[in-house]
Amino acid sequence: MTDTPFPFAPQATDTILDWTRARIADGPDPKHGAQSFAALDPVLGGSITAGGIGADAAFRLFTDTIVPSTRPFGHPTSLSFVASAPSRAALSFDAALGAAGIFAGNWDGGAGAIHAENQALRWLSDLAGWPDSAGGVFVAGGTLGNLSALHAARDWRARQVDRPARWALLCSAEAHSSIKAVARVMDVDVITVDPDAQGRMGGDAARAALTQAGPERVFAIVGNAGATNCGAVDDIAGLADLAEDFGLWLHLDGAYGLAALADPAARPLFQGIEWAHSFIVDPHKWLFAPYDSCALIYRDAAAGAAAHGQQAVYLDTVDKAHFNPSDYAIHLTRRARGLPLWYSLAVHGTDAYGQAIARTRAITQDIAKGIDAMPGVELLLTSDLTVILFRPSGMSEPEMETWAEANRRSGALLCLPTRWRGQMVFRLCIVNPETDPAQVLGVLGSLTGDDV
Ligand SMILES: Cc1ncc(COP(=O)(O)O)c(C=O)c1O
Numbered sequence: 001m002t003d004t005p006f007p008f009a010p011q012a013t014d015t016i017l018d019w020t021r022a023r024i025a026d027g028p029d030p031k032h033g034a035q036s037f038a039a040l041d042p043v044l045g046g047s048i049t050a051g052g053i054g055a056d057a058a059f060r061l062f063t064d065t066i067v068p069s070t071r072p073f074g075h076p077t078s079l080s081f082v083a084s085a086p087s088r089a090a091l092s093f094d095a096a097l098g099a100a101g102i103f104a105g106n107w108d109g110g111a112g113a114i115h116a117e118n119q120a121l122r123w124l125s126d127l128a129g130w131p132d133s134a135g136g137v138f139v140a141g142g143t144l145g146n147l148s149a150l151h152a153a154r155d156w157r158a159r160q161v162d163r164p165a166r167w168a169l170l171c172s173a174e175a176h177s178s179i180k181a182v183a184r185v186m187d188v189d190v191i192t193v194d195p196d197a198q199g200r201m202g203g204d205a206a207r208a209a210l211t212q213a214g215p216e217r218v219f220a221i222v223g224n225a226g227a228t229n230c231g232a233v234d235d236i237a238g239l240a241d242l243a244e245d246f247g248l249w250l251h252l253d254g255a256y257g258l259a260a261l262a263d264p265a266a267r268p269l270f271q272g273i274e275w276a277h278s279f280i281v282d283p284h285k286w287l288f289a290p291y292d293s294c295a296l297i298y299r300d301a302a303a304g305a306a307a308h309g310q311q312a313v314y315l316d317t318v319d320k321a322h323f324n325p326s327d328y329a330i331h332l333t334r335r336a337r338g339l340p341l342w343y344s345l346a347v348h349g350t351d352a353y354g355q356a357i358a359r360t361r362a363i364t365q366d367i368a369k370g371i372d373a374m375p376g377v378e379l380l381l382t383s384d385l386t387v388i389l390f391r392p393s394g395m396s397e398p399e400m401e402t403w404a405e406a407n408r409r410s411g412a413l414l415c416l417p418t419r420w421r422g423q424m425v426f427r428l429c430i431v432n433p434e435t436d437p438a439q440v441l442g443v444l445g446s447l448t449g450d451d452v
């Protein structure tokens with residue numbers, strides 16, 4: 001063995017790969033979940049030592065303590081927040097990608113990986129009906145994608161009009177919390193528009209709010225292409241008209257919902273997307289890829305590059321003639337986090353993606369129908385995508401919380417409460433084509449004492 005400060009026996013690598021193989025085959029344990037600091041610290045607190053605890057002991061901490069104290073978002077019974085449902089192909093490949101150690105910030109470092117990632121971005125651009133000029137980059141998550149897109153939007157707008165005293169963006173009151181976080185980072189105001197009863201921002205309502213707020217200060221309209229809490233898709237065509245009329249940038253937050261572009265039957269929901277200036281979609285949500293990745297795409301990639309990129313003398317040797325992903329978002333070093341999506345797409349084909357999305361939507365409809373038929377449970381909303389909101393009429397808020405926690409602990413179902421129109425309700429968001437409606441309805445039957 002060469003002299004190295006970090007000796008590591010091949011058997012230790014085997015141990016890790018064996019566990020990885022089993023985990024990918026079996027999936028996560030639905031009974032796993034967060035543990036308290038008090039439970040974790042006695043085990044993990046002393047794990048960094050001067051001499052090291054060795055490969056076996058360190059990996060045992062991972063398998064026996066770290067993994068069991070995390071939420072099993074990839075399990076088919078995990079129906080809260082926006083979970084994740086990575087394909088086995090994508091998960092397996094991700095392990096290899098880690099081993100390959102590719103620097104994908106610029107072409108010099110990661111040409112092949114970047115070219116392959118761009119195939120996946122091209123697929124998404126084609127689904128949106130965008131021209132050859134479209135392009136972008138995979139960033140860590142939707143928050144960073146929204147920030148990078150909206151920075152490009154303001155940069156673009158600032159080249160057309162005089163800078164106002166305060167910039168503002170306009171979005172639905174149902175916009176994801178990341179939009180407000182981005183506005184804080186950018187130090188811009190947020191003009192919110194009240195959505196309709198289904199949580200959808202209409203073009204007319206947005207127009208009225210824009211006119212009232214003063215369009216001169218606004219640089220972008222942010223449309224929901226799948227609002228997180230209620231699944232609503234805004235009136236994208238109406239928003240595109242509005243953006244066109246006032247010379248504004250239209251950004252679509254499709255972190256969750258734009259995955260449904262892959263299903264031809266769902267595509268009409270996004271009518272008007274062809275006129276948007278940018279969108280994001282997170283493959284780690286509903287495009288069957290592992291954490292973490294967000295596809296950020298500009299209809300005109302040059303507008304993204306005009307706003308981003310870093311210059312430094314030590315970077316002068318980087319080949320600027322080629323496509324450098326670091327020029328399209330707020331980052332420099334990056335892993336080729338779009339490659340697990342590329343690999344899974346290449347393996348299974350895009351039709352399989354369309355079918356998986358269609359199946360997830362069908363599962364949602366089946367569950368919603370079952371809930372609607374339950375006595376004592378009010379179905380409040382079934383989105384066109386995969387969010388369901390409902391309320392058991394006989395339960396108090398603390399009882400709802402207790403019920404949710406009991407099912408989380410037993411591993412039967414992760415179904416947590418949210419708030420809708422001022423009251424606590426249960427929310428399901430299904431992104432896993434392996435979710436079994438009968439199993440879910442069986443658990444929900446305990447809300448009323450009836451097993452379905
Ligand atoms: C619609 C929407 N936008 C943005 C985000 C933020 O994405 P991320 O958590 O990947 O930063 C989320 C996360 O759930 C989301 O649902």
